[in-house]
Amino acid sequence: MTTTPTAADSIMGDVPDGRFGRFGGQFVPETLVGACQEVEHEFRDAWADEAFRGRLDGLLRDYAGRPSPLTLCDRLSDELGLRLLLKREDLNHTGSHKINNVLGQALLAQRMGKERLVAETGAGQHGVATATAAALLGLDCVVYMGAVDMERQKLNVFRMRLLGAEVRSAETGSRTLKDAVNEAMRDWVATVESTHYCLGSAMGPHPYPFMVRELHRVIGTEAREQCLALDGRDPDVVTACVGGGSNAIGIFSGFVDTDAELVGVEPAGGAAVGRGVPGIVHGSTSFLLQDDHGQVQEAESISAGLDYPGVGPEHAHLAELGRARYESVTDGEVLDAFQLLSRTEGIIPALEPAHALAWVSRAREELAGKTVLLNLSGRGDKDVAQVAEILGEL
Amino acid sequence: MGTLEKHLRERRDSGRKLLMPYVTGGITDDWLDVIRAYEDAGADGVEVNIPFSDPVMDGPTIQAASDQALRRGTTPRTVLSELRGLDVSIPLIVMTYANIPFRMGYRRFVEECIQSGVHGAIIPDVPYEEMDAWEEAVGDADLDTVMLASPISSDERLAKLTARSRGFVYGVNVLGVTGERSEVGTWTADLAGRVKQITDLPVVMGFGISSPETAAAAAAPSDGVIVASAIMRLLLDGGSALEAGAFVADLRRAIDGL
Numbered sequence: 001m002t003t004t005p006t007a008a009d010s011i012m013g014d015v016p017d018g019r020f021g022r023f024g025g026q027f028v029p030e031t032l033v034g035a036c037q038e039v040e041h042e043f044r045d046a047w048a049d050e051a052f053r054g055r056l057d058g059l060l061r062d063y064a065g066r067p068s069p070l071t072l073c074d075r076l077s078d079e080l081g082l083r084l085l086l087k088r089e090d091l092n093h094t095g096s097h098k099i100n101n102v103l104g105q106a107l108l109a110q111r112m113g114k115e116r117l118v119a120e121t122g123a124g125q126h127g128v129a130t131a132t133a134a135a136l137l138g139l140d141c142v143v144y145m146g147a148v149d150m151e152r153q154k155l156n157v158f159r160m161r162l163l164g165a166e167v168r169s170a171e172t173g174s175r176t177l178k179d180a181v182n183e184a185m186r187d188w189v190a191t192v193e194s195t196h197y198c199l200g201s202a203m204g205p206h207p208y209p210f211m212v213r214e215l216h217r218v219i220g221t222e223a224r225e226q227c228l229a230l231d232g233r234d235p236d237v238v239t240a241c242v243g244g245g246s247n248a249i250g251i252f253s254g255f256v257d258t259d260a261e262l263v264g265v266e267p268a269g270g271a272a273v274g275r276g277v278p279g280i281v282h283g284s285t286s287f288l289l290q291d292d293h294g295q296v297q298e299a300e301s302i303s304a305g306l307d308y309p310g311v312g313p314e315h316a317h318l319a320e321l322g323r324a325r326y327e328s329v330t331d332g333e334v335l336d337a338f339q340l341l342s343r344t345e346g347i348i349p350a351l352e353p354a355h356a357l358a359w360v361s362r363a364r365e366e367l368a369g370k371t372v373l374l375n376l377s378g379r380g381d382k383d384v385a386q387v388a389e390i391l392g393e394l
Numbered sequence: 395m396g397t398l399e400k401h402l403r404e405r406r407d408s409g410r411k412l413l414m415p416y417v418t419g420g421i422t423d424d425w426l427d428v429i430r431a432y433e434d435a436g437a438d439g440v441e442v443n444i445p446f447s448d449p450v451m452d453g454p455t456i457q458a459a460s461d462q463a464l465r466r467g468t469t470p471r472t473v474l475s476e477l478r479g480l481d482v483s484i485p486l487i488v489m490t491y492a493n494i495p496f497r498m499g500y501r502r503f504v505e506e507c508i509q510s511g512v513h514g515a516i517i518p519d520v521p522y523e524e525m526d527a528w529e530e531a532v533g534d535a536d537l538d539t540v541m542l543a544s545p546i547s548s549d550e551r552l553a554k555l556t557a558r559s560r561g562f563v564y565g566v567n568v569l570g571v572t573g574e575r576s577e578v579g580t581w582t583a584d585l586a587g588r589v590k591q592i593t594d595l596p597v598v599m600g601f602g603i604s605s606p607e608t609a610a611a612a613a614a615p616s617d618g619v620i621v622a623s624a625i626m627r628l629l630l631d632g633g634s635a636l637e638a639g640a641f642v643a644d645l646r647r648a649i650d651g652l
């Protein structure tokens with residue numbers, strides 16, 4: 001291990017070799033190694049190129065609506081006995097944090113001369129964001145989505161098609177996010193010369209965990225400034241839901257060098273950090289839900305966006321270093337939190353960030369009097385029909 | 395030199411084209427009979443797949459074969475222990491994805507392979523950059539690690555992966571996943587030629603070989619072929635070990651006629 005657990009600045013910095021401690025790597029077939037290396041090379045170039053950064057910042061501001069606000073929740077803070085701040089990624093264009101990553105990767109694809117984007121999606125938010133960026137830049141777009149997810153996120157399937165993307169259903173395995181990733185990788189192996197794989201979370205082979213974190217770093221950078229402007233100090237706790245881990249890594253990156261406690265919240269049925277063991281799937285080594293023989297297990301969560309048996313390698317590393325801790329919540333707690341935020345603050349959250357709120361609500365005693373910054377990674381419009389079915393008449 | 399490489403070099407140097415059919419371990423009750431039938435049909439080695447839940451380099455047929463085997467309760471240990479008593483004289487090469495040996499522990503996996511009479515390993519999601527830990531676990535065990543070469547591998551990458559490859563070099567005929575294809579494209583001759591310029595290891599081409607015609611077309615510019623999906627489809631459709639063997643015998647005749 002080359003990392004020094006105590007030196008905060010060595011954490012979440014550059015990742016020259018694709019490793020996060022003993023996690024990460026580039027476990028891809030030979031056909032994709034060159035493509036991954038090209039993505040890394042081009043991303044590093046672009047990231048150092050002022051014109052590229054200017055173009056991306058312009059899109060984030062004028063198209064996606066950044067900076068996203070920071071909202072102090074008065075009524076809910078009172079109710080929970082703590083001070084709750086929300087980073088409002090739900091207010092971004094397309095309704096979630098996913099647009100930050102996608103605009104960056106779509107511009108990168110264009111820079112690499114690729115005319116087609118392929119993506120996987122769980123809840124459909126990354127698919128919608130990718131379809132949106134493809135429409136904006138005139139790129140072809142194919143999104144793979146598990147058949148189960150297509151059923152529970154019908155609205156997003158329609159949105160993607162409306163945006164001009166082709167949605168293909170993944171019919172194998174658990175027919176959820178993991179299988180959509182498999183199909184997207186199979187597509188990419190065959191089309192790599194013309195296609196960029198626009199991976200939607202801080203996972204996969206190097207450079208994706210690194211690149212996606214850098215593209216979401218804007219969340220943490222803005223939130224830190226906003227917290228300082230509001231309070232003159234950093235929050236005590238920073239929390240976010242963790243599927244693959246992109247929204248969490250984005251907000252954590254702004255606070256890793258502060259005293260703030262970092263808490264990732266996983267679904268009980270997909271707690272890769274909580275219950276997984278190291279494994280290799282989808283291009284990197286990380287914690288993974290798997291059986292004794294190495295077969296990947298199917299996650300089970302109410303939230304399509306968190307229904308994934310793995311987790312990005314940097315979260316595995318942060319957990320092992322003890323710099324972040326990972327909690328899990330049940331579907332029932334999530335449904336309660338979903339309603340709680342709606343009723344007390346007039347904000348209907350996506351089911352994914354409702355996980356983080358469910359943990360805050362459960363841990364309210366431990367958090368009493370503390371300032372808690374929660375990354376509200378997306379809005380709940382996409383989930384209303386599903387929740388209505390579960391809850392019935394209110 | 396490993397047993398696998400020595401065997402394949404000898405056969406290749408005697409002017410024979412190499413034929414290596416594939417079988418998903420545990421696909422049927424009598425999957426060991428399938429291997430026996432391959433030997434009788436003139437196979438030079440057999441690629442034995444240890445099924446994995448998420449085979450990203452495989453198309454629908456091999457996914458279905460893996461699913462069927464896993465549903466039957468197949469595990470890495472059942473495959474390896476069933477191979478232990480197998481009475482064939484051609485070398486066996488296991489093919490699986492990285493997480494299978496990683497979960498068991500690379501060293502343990504290598505030991506189990508050796509005990510089961512396996513002489514080669516193909517792990518398509520471990521490119522040479524990620525290979526150190528695996529190579530260290532293999533040490534001087536008689537287990538040849540076969541590297542895959544892609545039509546779009548740069549010359550520099552081909553040189554490096556060929557230098558790390560033992561047994562043979564596995565040339566991939568297509569950009570894409572496994573599965574039957576009606577023709578062999580121009581990449582096959584190009585890639586086989588490029589690899590042959592670098593090494594005198596046998597160069598065996600796989601992916602998309604589905605008929606005597608495609609087998610002959612891919613074997614002509616190379617040292618032989620690997621055939622998987624076409625036979626797995628036959629078995630998935632209820633075909634017998636003998637029928638699988640008969641298909642392999644057809645391929646044998648096609649490449650012997652070259």
Ligand SMILES: Cc1ncc(COP(=O)(O)O)c(C=O)c1O
Pocket residue numbers: 096097122123124125126200201202241242243244245246247248304305306350352353377378379
């Ligand atoms: C709103 C929202 N938050 C979070 C996630 C989970 O992804 P990640 O863990 O990469 O942030 C998703 C995924 O679909 C999402 O839609």
